[in-house]
Amino acid sequence: MPTPAPPTKMPAATAESAAVAGELHPPRAGVASLDNAIGHQNMQQLIQLRWFAVVGQVATILVVHYGFEIRLPLDHMLQVLACLALFNMVSLLRSRSHRRVTNGELFVALLVDVATLTAQLYLSGGATNPFVFLFLLQVTLGAVLLKAWSTWTMVVITSICFAGLALFSRPLALPLDHDRGLWSPYIQGMLVCFALNAALLVIFITRISRNLRARDARLADLRQRASEEEHIVRMGLLASGAAHELGTPLATLAVILGDWRRLPHFSSDPELLTEVAEMELQIQRCKSIVSGILLSAGEARGESSEETTVSTFLDDLVEEWRTTRPVEDFEYDNHFGRDLPMVSDSALKQMICNVLDNALEASPHWLRLEAAHDADALTITVTDAGPGFLPAILKEFGKPYQSSKGRAGGGLGLFLVVNVARTVGGRVAAANRPEGGAVVKITLPLAAIVLEEEETEVDDDADDEEALAAAGRTIGMEGNERNRS
Template structure:
């Protein structure tokens, strides 16, 4: 393991959006409609230039007034589409289908006025078909194919041919061959540019869908673990209570009370039994049982101070630096999920660095930032690369890697994030950022409602990464 690395892993972005599949489709549809609008502006400019070059440059007379009227209508439709896109971001398959039909109708009108099927630019129909194949659903694609084929046939039947000489033998000097070359280059360039952009939009959607599926799988995993933990907590309650009674009886026996060393060991066992009972109570509390008995209103500074004091008295840490720089104190509910999350990070750091730890709490804008620093070996590159995934551990034991996995998911549920990195001088830094809106009580907020909102996400206090 190298002593230092510049790599930083972050999971659970602050206020991360939780859009569903429909929202993703809407976003991609919005982007695809933007591409069509841009393509339509290119078409307007390109048609104006082509019409002027053919009419004045080649001396081929075209009905300029009618063709410019068609272009004006196309430009107006594009402006309306752009305005609608800014007001309503949701774009359906039907809207994309109608937009392509308008493009086909406009192209057909221009071709009808400029030679029909004999116009070299008739092959621009292929551009509409290919765009439809990329953007639309199956029925819409085949409708575009049928419509363009009927338009081509109609042009061949009813339009007047262009007065172009049949001089194909002149090669590139032939106006018709030149028109076909320009049409081919235009088709190829537009397809490369816009199909590339549309494909990128689709890849982004697929990547986000994969991320959503992964997140759903992880959250389902947490639910199963929570059910198992809750069941185990119920089962452990009785034996822990029995052990507490037995230790209390032992303390009163003459054999133990007369031996200070044995009495100290009994006291230590009682402390550990009490700690186990607190852990079990925390699991049940976070599962929604006996919540009202333990939730209490406190402040952010007091909550952190009590958390650190309790953790320090029950762990064998040699040197622990704690600095609470939160500043203005704010009311909050003492929440077991946040407590277990921070304790999990501290336990992991203690296992890696039993000689020295540091915890710093700061108030950054509208967020609480908790930074835990250790002097251990740091995270190996594989852990950083897969940060936030379950069972990513270098310890090689069953259940390893669940600690940070659960920490990340609790932070993400509260709208926060967790970042880890290695220090250049050795050791690791874990930074937890939680939005104050998710943990702080408003002055007029009901205590029980706040407790319910905050304490629905437990972190079982087992399994370190």
Template sequence: MPHFPTDTVTLLQSPQPPAATRRGMNDTTGRKNMQQLIELRWIAALGQFATILVVHFGFDIPLPLKPMLWLLGGLVLFNAISVLRLRTHPEVTNAELLVAVLVDVAMLTGQLYLSGGATNPFVFLYLLQVTLAAVLLEAWSTWTIVAITGACFAGLALFGRPLALPLDHDRGLWSPYIQGMLLCFALNAALLVVFISRISANLRARDARLADLRQRAAEEEHIVRMGLLASGAAHELGTPLATLSVILGDWAHLPSFTSEPDMLQEIEEMQAQVLRCKSIVSGILLSAGEARGDSPAETTMRTFLDNLVDEWKVTRSVSSVDYRNRFGDDLRIVSDSAIKQMVCNVLDNALEASPTWVGLEAVRDENMLRLTVTDRGPGFAPGILQRLGTPYQSTKGRPGGGLGLFLVVNVARTLGGSVDAGNRADGGAFVTVTLPLAAITLDEEEEGIDAD
């Protein structure tokens, strides 16, 4: 079966973001925060190893090296497992972050128990754990860490192994205890500045993505309302258009018109325009899910684009169209009204700005289809480019204007593509629509038809 959307309204009626986007929203922040914890744990492991060696051999303060190194090895092993877990399962929940922080608290408590208990100056590293929990975890998890670290501190005061340290606080910076406190403060301050800044950046990025999704949902809801209004208008227009068609058909056979070639030509032109209006109404109803016909026709990319341009030129008053089909090797696709209407919309906007010349270039860029429409008009105002795709942003001054690019952007985005616009250096403007070929072609095993 081909992987291709059936119609424009179906594409736009769901306010939910794509599944991949929703998964990204759920995973990205937690994954990045877990990466920060893993990096912090590597630093902690190196810092603990260096501190143990310096205190034991440099300050001649006896430490239980074997159990402390075993604990340090356990911390390194846990961190290695965390790295593998993150690579194979990118989703990270609040519970997993809580477990990771609890393991860090347990390892710190074990090292402090073996090296002085509450009298160890590095006991203030508990504050680092509490601060990280406040930033990373939900409120109940944070208070859980506060309670556990408080209990650990009390337990160290009751059961910790005191070190044989001289009471020489009066020596100031020359006191080993004061030096340990200074080092602990420096570590806390440096790690908090570095990692809290990174974690805050992750949270700000998450908030920005949430705001973007809310904006998309609001825009897509707006499109749904417009689609319902268009469907209702199409129903209302059906009867008067049919009446006009009958009347024009009768006029075309009246002697007073058949004897006047100019009048007969005008009637034929009016009949053609009425037929075009009826075709547009039928397309709206079809897109709204009503009056469906046969399955979409199978065609090729080159044929689809060539026919689209030919039909557009016939139904518009355009002096010159510079059409260049540089797609390359042809691909089989399904002829779909969504993309056809989208491209015609861009061409219509270009024609309004530049009635004498419009350009269209189709290029295949690896797995993407890139359609670029150019004109020789006045170009886009800077404000329009900054708010590209926002409804009712138009320089034409018509009530309700500014919906053309809004619809184009949303159709392209729903297909997984993008829209870019700008002003040309030699005058005029361009709009580039980029669509993934996977969204508009048949299955890979059916692809590869050579161009005629």
């Protein structure tokens, strides 16, 4: 007897159920692409299981006709199955397109399954066929897969089909031998129908639950990302505003110190002159830090971008960091190998310095940085001999305000590191060493940080500066474009 058209995996509920009042909504593009992927998975699942239904119906018809010697109109029933197989092939062609699978398409697919089941039941006993209860399976699929109006329409249609079978179909010539129990053909048919309904529902609900958990996890990740990016925007605005405010007093102090240097009282006293020179050096360093903050915020990025190479960028960064920090024993191993052109980017530079600063604070006596070329990525590994990360910090690694230093507002350094790496498609991992200390590994795809050769081969100097500025902006913007897509 006919078996049901199989289920798909995901209900029609989409982003409306994922966001509640007061919560951050994940990016719409991410939700739309997720729903589109699930719709195509549903279509593929439906196609695969419908083939199973065709094979099952053929086997059931042949067993009943030849095994139980209950005469069935084989020609007509096989023609119905041929139509179902033809519809499935059309669905297969449709699934290869990238168009979104709508509620209407799922509704039509289930209506075709209901029509096929009704036709098969009409040809094999109508309402007296024990497989008539497969209509309940169709209604269950509609309740899970379709919108409310579509589900209630399925209820009405299947009820009409059941009533029509009771009124117009011809009953099967089965003996009334229910007292024989499992030896009765009718009882056997009901048992097969029950087992088939139960098995398909278990398989269907299990897959639905698994898909819902995966979808909820993905939506939670998108929501967390949106929250973190909003947090970074707020921090960037605050840092940019502070940098602008600090620019004027720093410039004033630089002018005053320059005037002091020329005063006789200072120029005649070597000790005071040395102190003035040291103050000027520190003021210059503060101005450089302020400029770096503005560059990281995307302001005037192209003005100071310059072409370099990966190894040179790392060497200069390490040299500058080593000379400005009180590190006792610092090991640096650059195994990048074949050098590649890139634009010196302040955000990447600050990201690596943040990791080194955290490691130095935990392990002031020894520190190691190793750079390597791993497939199509640059890997930077920072190792220290400190106390290592607490288990709670490792579990929430990269989340804001996760710090063991006990300071208000702490824990933002690694949060920024993780997010800067993510904007260029990279990742950051942390672990504790068995012998003590911690390891932080940064992996950055070369495609996001390396200049293509044709971009650097510019004939005129002005065009060359413009290309470098554009490449510098691209490093900071590429991750945001990837997130929006």
